[in-house]
Amino acid sequence: MASSHQASGIQAGRLSSQDIVDNFGDLHPAYDAHEASVAADRCYFCYDAPCMTACPTSIDIPQFIREIQTGNPEAAARTILDQNILGGMCARVCPTETLCEEVCVRETAEGKPVEIGRLQRYATDALMAKGGHPFARAASTGKRVAVVGAGPAGLSAAHRLAMLGHEVVVHEVKGKSGGLNEFGIAAYKSTNDFAAREVSWLMQIGGISVKHGDGLGAGLTLDALKADFDAVFLSIGLAGVNALRAPGENKDGSRDAVEFIAELRQATDLSTLAVGRNVVVIGGGMTAVDAAVQSKLLGAENVTIAYRRGQDAMGASRFEQDLATSKGVKLMFNVMPVAVHGEGAASEIELEYTSIVDGKVSGTGETLRLAADQVFKAIGQTLEGQPEGLVLEARKIKVNDTGRTSVAEVWAGGDCASGGEDLTVTAVAEGRDAAMDIHSSLMG
């Protein structure tokens, strides 16, 4: 038997392989046909449906649910994919409780929305299981577009551009496409290698080539791209991370949450992944929750999220918070890190209580210490590696409604661009809309 919950330090194999497999099963398991028809029957086919307005990609939700209801999940999938080519991933990762399902009239009526996300998954799974690709390319336009970054925004733009007949070259600095779908999203939201399967399904449209290991700043320049292509779409996400600025934050055992999650997502056998006995996650967003929950699922004994503001200010939705507590994660509010202690490696974290004065966080002077052999920093990602010469806004590339940057022939979308929440679905919407605008400007 490998290490247990109680083994100190950062250890692999705290749980049996089987327990780990079970723990990382689907968060929202797929519907079977019966469940889907019961769920679909609940939709009222609202006029100018509020759910549809709340979806960043404006999927015609009443329409696709009606298609499921009438026994046609593949037609439903086409309705979804017309608007959102990553409808399969979005069905798994969208915080529906703050998007479509939050405004579903059956949430108003009974406090129980139509489960739009799971129905969306049912439809898209059905179509993907059939194999083949539902879209065809238009005749070649002879135009060439460069996309930088193969995350949701880049993939969405590339697919739409290819469909419209343009030739697309995607430059991705990593060895694999998918962006945070592949490296960031919690493992229990994207099981069975779904991110990679979806990318290869998407690529079936044709007309897209991907150059892996090819990054802006890593040999590639915007000027060169502009010279080579008719238009450029930047979708480089947020490659940097914020620093804690607390003494000891670089001790062994203390690291960025996104890096830990990326490692977790790429591990072929999760039981070989090491995790602390006492884990403290600093932050209050989705990344913090994902790092905490997955630590717990790997067998950490005590996992605490330490957030510097109150519960209502937390970026993670109430659903995500409840998910964390249901897995045994402890949520602490109004505490901020002041130091990581330990002989060499981290063993304790010192937190200071905070109060919010005029919207600003300030320490009260009172502190406490928590055992911490592992500290994850999840205090936000930042734009990094963007080309010179682009106007920024709130530390992101400034864009208009259709993704145009301050530089002619250059568009941007997704997390790296201003406006919209940092969500997969928003990235898809922005990629699609920029593609449409690129198309009209190239063809106009």
Added chain:
Amino acid sequence: MADLTSEFLGIKSPNPFWLASAPPTDKEYNVRRAFEAGWGGVVWKTLGSEGPPVVNVNGPRYGAIFGADRRLLGLNNIELITDRPLEVNLEEITRVKKDYPDRAIIVSLMVPCEEQAWKDILPKVEATGADGIELNFGCPHGMAERGMGSAVGQVPEYIQMVTEWCKKYYSKPVIVKLTPNITDIRQPARAAKNGGADAVSLINTINSIVSVDLDIMAPNPTIGDKGTHGGYCGPAVKPIAMNMVAEIARDPQTHGLPISAIGGVTNWRDAAEFISLGAGNVQVCTAAMTYGFKVVEEMISGLSQWMDEKGHASIADFMGQAVPNVTDWQYLNLNYVAKAVINQDDCISCGRCFAACEDTSHQAIAMSEDRVFTVKDDECVACNLCVSVCPVENCITMEQVAPGQLDERTGEVVSEDYANWTTHPNNPSATAAE
């Protein structure tokens, strides 16, 4: 506690809920269990003449249509009358009646349209001790092709003739079960009455094709690669049955003829509605076939609760109470004006009322930017479509515009006078109001 005891044609049963002649009443085993479950009576599955019984198909007999969540709304069947020998059925009826003297047992019959056939079978039925007979003039499939069932029920002269034979050779009550597969239900009802029937029961099933199998291109249920029309029943047929019951109840020629109502009775409310339209009791088939015999418990408790609330001591207290209020369209008061009113607290902003009214009615509902839906009194004709499509019960109500108030749509003050189409100036054959 309300008294649910029913006395129909002098036949007593502890409640007005009888099982209709159909598979639930096909044999002793079922009927005993039905009585144990609380059913007031049964109409035994239709018997045919002596000799080799009919045969049923050996493939699917039923087709269905569903509402949300696969709630069965309509059932269709291609079953025939009993496929068990006459003697077996008669012996079983005798035994069960002996053991359940307080429950009603009616024997349903369908034999050829010849006097001798009836003369042969009726004494045997009489000998069972059953409380009465029901003449099945209704089955729309299988038997009609053999000159029985609805083939008789569609010809008033035959109904009268067979009823007369039955009254001649049988001493107990004779109920004539009517087929709805005709244009005017009053004709067969009058014929039954003229033949001496003690009561009519209705409806039997309605000719139907419930669905088509689009892979093999044949109606459901399919037997191999073919299907046939069947008989439709269940909640979906209740409105049709209620109209027919009411037509008979208010026809001067049949008014007062006892009616056993059948068709879609699924809960206490359905029963209360049929009884208010003049039925003396109700018969149930599909609800039992969908949920089992236990459904009768809710029918009993619900009816009794409602009767208590309304102060009805017995079934007779409210029987036929709605009949005087069933009238013809031309007598409806054209000076009665109403408007739809949306209760904003109950509204969930689905917009269905808006879509319905805007696209298909009178453009009388306004929708604001933030999805508040309100009725435009100057456009609303009170058609009730919004009420019908709103998913929240009682969220939209129809409120009368009191006489003396302004009807914003017509710009006229609502008159307190009663005025109907017969006196309306637009009616070419109007007679001047007196």
